[in-house]
Amino acid sequence: MVSDKEIAERVLQDVKDHYVEKTPGDLIKIDIAEKVTLAEKYVNPLSILNEEDAKNLILQGSLEMTTYKVQQGDTLWDIAHKQDMSVEELIQANPQLKSVDKLALGEIVNLKTIKPLLNVVVTKKVVYSENIPYKTETVKDKSIVKGNQKIKQTGQNGERQVTAEVTYKNGAKIEQNRIDEKIVKEPVNKIVACGTKVQLASRGSGRFLWPSSGRVTSPFGRRGRGMHTGIDIANSKGTAIYAANSGTVSFVGRKGGYGNLVIINHGGGFSTYYAHCNSTLVKSGQSVSRGQKIATVGTTGRTTGPHLHFEVRVNGQPKNPISYLGK
Ligand SMILES: [Zn+2]
Structure with a gap:
């Protein structure tokens, strides 16, 4: 609960902005999966949240993140074991960790899986390049003795630029559709000449x-x-x-x-x-x-x-x- 409609609308906008910033590409559309209605209500003034807290509550599913500061010698397994969590749960709650094998001393580890209150679906246009692998072509060559081969042309991969519509739910990719592709560089086939010459003599x-x-x-x-x-x-x-x-x-x-x-x-x-x-x-x-x-x-x-x-x-x-x- 927040104090007025204006703040409530800003909070929802903040939540959307958070996911727009967190995902790559150009925004096509953004939706909140749940139907959100704003209603006026008489409430206990103590339960009123400021804009920042309200945003974090929606993003994280709870107001406070329970965190743990990594101590000398800790492993993820140690931390999970102490907190009565599985290692998988711990990894899920910490997508920011660079390595799950080696924790940095003093690193902050989340001890709770993030379950946002609202599901925000962002669709973006993402442009990326992709390799086009070269093909190998075989040609007959009567100047080469049968059974022998010679590479006439080395293969070179091509490159295409792909434009895709990518859908993210709460920042995680859930769907990707190609909408356009453009060849930047054509691949060059590898050509192998196979000999057909029969040596009569x-x-x-x-x-x-x-x-x-x-x-x-x-x-x-x-x-x-x-x-x-x-x-x-x-x-x-x-x-x-x-x-x-x-x-x-x-x-x-x-x-x-x-x-x-x-x-x-x-x-x-x-x-x-x-x-x-x-x-x-x-x-x-x-x-x-x-x-x-x-x-x-x-x-x-x-x-x-x-x-x-x-x-x-x-x-x-x-x-x-x-x-x-x-x-
Ligand atoms: Zn003669």
């Missing part, structure tokens, strides 16, 4: 592409007193020559009777030779893919007309290319 299947079009004018094998170490594929000067399989160029240049020669190392002991080239389009050390144009047909070296002299070697030994080529 290392698997021993050894099948090569025909390196050029044309007619086979001279087969592999014994020729006169010597040995023909490859096959000759005849076509007009300038016809494209392709890599019979993927690999690394191990030689480009002039070499005796071969004329302009390209050698590709395919791994697993396999290499292919492309001789009598008119022009070469690759450099030593370069990686080439299966079917890549590497040279053109010519007449360099010892020839009687434009043709490609093509060899397949296994560990340096010439083999019959026909048994490694497609039909």
Whole structure:
């Protein structure tokens, strides 16, 4: 009870202000859950409270807080035990404690659970930022050997700004609804490349592409007193020559009777030779893919007309290319 209506209204406003100040965000609305009516009454003058006391009575549920000053060596359990309270009750009554494990000497501990007389419900607009975790994307990559992986792009979390309507009852959060969200920073996906390249040579299947079009004018094998170490594929000067399989160029240049020669190392002991080239389009050390144009047909070296002299070697030994080529 307070002395007049004006004070009573101020007390209610003070109670509301207390919770508005205690909670973060911008106020949307505030309500007292109970229906409050102000009534005029004749009372004992001794029971009239001043504004401050009336406010504390509503906030705490009682006029006086029973408190305890922490002594040397006290634990929450000791205090609770002495007061015939449970530790949980004690923690509930003391939301201000920074640590329940270590009490500061002289710290004031409430010995009564706060039960406000009125329940004040505050709704506020709260803006906060939140992480957007990045996703991991897997892509196939035929330049990487099957079974191997490579991180192509590292992931980065994004950030969004969330606007929420938060409802607090007596200062404690009871409900939260998102009303808006805005992306401040888009997350960057982590990209992992998974290899799909199958190494033919290392698997021993050894099948090569025909390196050029044309007619086979001279087969592999014994020729006169010597040995023909490859096959000759005849076509007009300038016809494209392709890599019979993927690999690394191990030689480009002039070499005796071969004329302009390209050698590709395919791994697993396999290499292919492309001789009598008119022009070469690759450099030593370069990686080439299966079917890549590497040279053109010519007449360099010892020839009687434009043709490609093509060899397949296994560990340096010439083999019959026909048994490694497609039909
Ligand atoms: Zn030849």
